[in-house]
Amino acid sequence: MSALLSRLRYFVADAADEWRSNPGVNALATATLASVLFAAGLVLLVVDNVRVRLETWQRDVRVEVYLEDSATDEARDGIRRRLSASPGVSRVAFVTKEEALDRFRRSFGSLADLVPELGENPLPQSFEAFLVPGAGAAAAARSVASSLRGVPGVEDVRFDLEWLDRLDASLRLARAGGAAAALAVLSVVVLVIAGVVRLAVHARREEIDVMLLVGASPALVRGPFLVSGVAQGLAAATIGIVLSEASRRLFLSWAKAAPRAVVDLVASQPLSLRHGLLLAAVGVSVGTAAAWVAVRRASRLP
Amino acid sequence: MIETQGVAKRYPHGVTALRGVDIEVSKGEFVFVTGPSGAGKTTLLRLLLRQELPDEGHIRIGGWDVGALPRSRVPELRRILGVVFQDFKLIRRKSALENVAYVLNVAGLPPAEQRRRAYEALRGVGLQHRLSTLPDALSGGEQQRVAIARALVSEPEILLADEPTGNLDPDLSVEIMRLFREINARGTTVVVATHDRDMIRRMQRRAIVLERGRVVTGGRPS
Ligand SMILES: Nc1ncnc2c1ncn2[C@@H]1O[C@H](COP(=O)(O)OP(=O)(O)OP(=O)(O)O)[C@@H](O)[C@H]1O
Numbered sequence: 119m120s121a122l123l124s125r126l127r128y129f130v131a132d133a134a135d136e137w138r139s140n141p142g143v144n145a146l147a148t149a150t151l152a153s154v155l156f157a158a159g160l161v162l163l164v165v166d167n168v169r170v171r172l173e174t175w176q177r178d179v180r181v182e183v184y185l186e187d188s189a190t191d192e193a194r195d196g197i198r199r200r201l202s203a204s205p206g207v208s209r210v211a212f213v214t215k216e217e218a219l220d221r222f223r224r225s226f227g228s229l230a231d232l233v234p235e236l237g238e239n240p241l242p243q244s245f246e247a248f249l250v251p252g253a254g255a256a257a258a259a260r261s262v263a264s265s266l267r268g269v270p271g272v273e274d275v276r277f278d279l280e281w282l283d284r285l286d287a288s289l290r291l292a293r294a295g296g297a298a299a300a301l302a303v304l305s306v307v308v309l310v311i312a313g314v315v316r317l318a319v320h321a322r323r324e325e326i327d328v329m330l331l332v333g334a335s336p337a338l339v340r341g342p343f344l345v346s347g348v349a350q351g352l353a354a355a356t357i358g359i360v361l362s363e364a365s366r367r368l369f370l371s372w373a374k375a376a377p378r379a380v381v382d383l384v385a386s387q388p389l390s391l392r393h394g395l396l397l398a399a400v401g402v403s404v405g406t407a408a409a410w411v412a413v414r415r416a417s418r419l420p
Numbered sequence: 421m422i423e424t425q426g427v428a429k430r431y432p433h434g435v436t437a438l439r440g441v442d443i444e445v446s447k448g449e450f451v452f453v454t455g456p457s458g459a460g461k462t463t464l465l466r467l468l469l470r471q472e473l474p475d476e477g478h479i480r481i482g483g484w485d486v487g488a489l490p491r492s493r494v495p496e497l498r499r500i501l502g503v504v505f506q507d508f509k510l511i512r513r514k515s516a517l518e519n520v521a522y523v524l525n526v527a528g529l530p531p532a533e534q535r536r537r538a539y540e541a542l543r544g545v546g547l548q549h550r551l552s553t554l555p556d557a558l559s560g561g562e563q564q565r566v567a568i569a570r571a572l573v574s575e576p577e578i579l580l581a582d583e584p585t586g587n588l589d590p591d592l593s594v595e596i597m598r599l600f601r602e603i604n605a606r607g608t609t610v611v612v613a614t615h616d617r618d619m620i621r622r623m624q625r626r627a628i629v630l631e632r633g634r635v636v637t638g639g640r641p642s
């Protein structure tokens with residue numbers, strides 16, 4: 119155990135020593151990986167924001183059931199029960215005539231002045247049936263609507279089908295776009311790293327030969343390089359994540375004048391934890407894999 | 421301890437560095453390998469170290485058939501050998517002390533012990549004032565002495581030294597030979613490749629003489 123520990127300590131110390139004596143190659147490798155991860159971080163940041171935005175909108179998808187002013191309490195309860203029991207409905211809310219007027223005032227600020235002249239409140243009371251977000255929302259909306267049309271007490275049933283379909287399509291597009299971007303980034307990573315690896319092998323070839331000649335096992339030779347690969351991957355991921363967060367904030371302060379909706383769509387939230395971890399994992403695995411490939415060929419015995 | 425039978429080595433482009441080499445070195449012996457430049461001295465040592473494989477023949481060291489040794493056991497073979505390379509082969513980013521200690525690290529000794537013994541070995545070659553110097557900042561003779569300290573530090577079963585005094589002044593050469601004799605007296609088998617005939621004459625040991633890749637004389641103990 120203590121032998122293992124002192125081996126590990128040697129790996130770390132030697133990796134640090136190697137970094138000090140070849141700062142150029144190591145910095146180049148880390149910077150290359152960091153800039154690729156930075157680019158990936160920006161892409162993921164936008165994907166995350168678009169997704170969050172779409173999901174928020176999706177949570178707002180609802181069917182509105184307007185009631186006749188003359189509807190009895192009994193009819194109202196019946197409609198509420200029917201809505202709650204419909205598949206695909208997550209929540210049902212009642213909106214009184216007064217709340218409806220309130221909302222109208224709030225959303226049409228300048229037009230609200232007209233309201234006192236209207237005399238009696240012309241807006242109907244209604245139920246709002248919120249739909250379970252997801253691909254089934256549009257179908258659920260259709261079936262809820264058709265089952266309620268013509269029911270006593272119901273004046274009208276409304277929902278924005280076109281909007282729903284558009285939302286579904288955008289979600290699918292966002293997912294496909296994210297996957298395509300991830301694939302593109304990954305291929306760039308592989309290409310760039312292959313080049314840097316070749317450089318690293320070249321810088322280390324001579325000392326690897328010497329180590330093997332004085333009796334080092336390939337494992338002993340590889341240890342420090344692998345530790346260094348892990349460290350470079352972690353450092354690169356950290357730099358990438360910090361830079362993409364910094365760019366997000368920079369964008370927010372710079373885009374103050376731009377339409378709020380656009381800014382919110384791409385940059386209102388920091389990178390999701392899931393994607394942050396993904397970047398770290400990609401950084402570490404690429405760093406380790408590159409070190410492994412570099413040192414494996416060079417440390418093979420005759 | 422060391423035995424070769426019918427060993428031949430050809431390099432690409434038709435250079436035959438060794439042919440039909442039969443030599444034998446007993447345990448505890450001190451022998452020279454000599455011959456003109458290009459005779460094949462370094463090549464012979466490279467084969468003993470399994471830096472290259474022979475094209476023909478067999479090489480036995482201790483109980484091992486060097487040519488047939490599986491790759492995974494090559495480090496074990498190399499750990500019983502202490503080698504002074506003609507071109508030193510120091511690790512450029514490690515200090516003199518670290519270069520010497522590395523062999524003990526390979527052997528799995530604790531770090532404090534590595535440093536203590538590496539220091540002793542460097543003191544033995546008169547370099548106790550150059551412990552933390554990097555190889556590039558050492559003179560040729562100093563680098564050679566670091567290489568010698570590295571070969572001696574693990575008290576190997578066999579010491580292979582390729583022109584170990586090539587860059588040293590006469591006094592230092594005598595001193596190094598005294599170190600070799602000492603380690604030999606403690607049981608290490610010593611093989612020194614050199615074209616320094618005066619040294620061979622002074623030491624009065626067997627000399628295996630190579631000429632254009634063949635053993636001319638001295639291949640076996642008399
Ligand atoms: N890697 C190589 N590739 C091709 N030829 C080589 C190689 N190494 C050595 N040779 C050739 O093999 C022959 C023997 O070389 P070797 O280095 O064994 O000689 P040596 O006796 O050690 O010489 P010196 O006294 O100059 O060190 C020489 O003709 C040399 O040119």
Ligand SMILES: [Mg+2]
Pocket residue numbers: 461462463506582
């Ligand atoms: Mg030579």
